[in-house]
Amino acid sequence: MRQFSENLPSKGQIYDYWKHRLSRLYFHVEPRKPRCWACGFNYGSRYDIKRPDVGWDEILRHWDRIPLQRCHIIPRSLSGRDNLSNLFLLCRECHDLMPNTNIPEVFFRWGRTQNWESREDAKLRDAMRAFRVDADSLRHLDQVINSSEFRSWMSGKFGLHRPQSNYAPISSRLTPATLVGLAVHYHREFAAHLGDGGAHPASKQ
Known part of the structure; x- marks a missing residue:
């Protein structure tokens, strides 16, 4: 399992891909306040970006550091791929509770209800x-x-x-x-x- 994880895109790359797509799916995620994309769980302010002059590369490095998990929207067991469009950033609990299906809308509908x-x-x-x-x-x-x-x-x-x-x-x-x-x-x-x-x-x- 670890071997697969090392081959996945980084969390920063995943956020960079989804940053403009999340709002279209009715997920609210602030770039300077990394959170679980489904339930909104945060780790306090330790991963928040407080300096106003931080560049985009530094913002992505903050996303790499937060202990969220890279989760497959369509699981590998149903032929889900490791590409950016099939990866979402969730806390460990959401990762464990999320639906396993090859219909992405089921995943997104579930994610929007989490708190x-x-x-x-x-x-x-x-x-x-x-x-x-x-x-x-x-x-x-x-x-x-x-x-x-x-x-x-x-x-x-x-x-x-x-x-x-x-x-x-x-x-x-x-x-x-x-x-x-x-x-x-x-x-x-x-x-x-x-x-x-x-x-x-x-x-x-």
């Missing part, structure tokens, strides 16, 4: 279901998560997770299940201590 923020919201809702967070307690849990006391209490109680499937858009992260699970645990412990007239959990560290 990484909505995807993260869905993961958060799934974590809340796992910990049985209902609608009535949701607002209070949100207050807990955003409180300085909870942030202080959770210090040292979590680790960043490295995705085992290698398709997530980032290499390591605080998973929604970690955040929600700790918030639920904290809330229960905090409520129990208040009921017993005890100390705030954060003061026990």
Whole structure:
């Protein structure tokens, strides 16, 4: 697989080919803010081009550096080729979720509907279901998560997770299940201590 990847056009070349074609397909991509072309996932501002005097060659070098993946619109398994017109730049998660078909319009229609923020919201809702967070307690849990006391209490109680499937858009992260699970645990412990007239959990560290 690595042998094939080395023979593909560079990410800069792929962007240079698609830069005027993306808008015609209703994809919005800014040349100075490299993002996943489907869901819009970004890696913070570290790959953004901030200097106004940067030339086109430097812009393409920024596209080469961002950890997006070169993805086949029509897959090789369906005789898709390695040429520029058949390659798209996606985050790892979009690459894993994209449709495999020899009809490009199916791919483009799917790509236009993707949104990484909505995807993260869905993961958060799934974590809340796992910990049985209902609608009535949701607002209070949100207050807990955003409180300085909870942030202080959770210090040292979590680790960043490295995705085992290698398709997530980032290499390591605080998973929604970690955040929600700790918030639920904290809330229960905090409520129990208040009921017993005890100390705030954060003061026990």
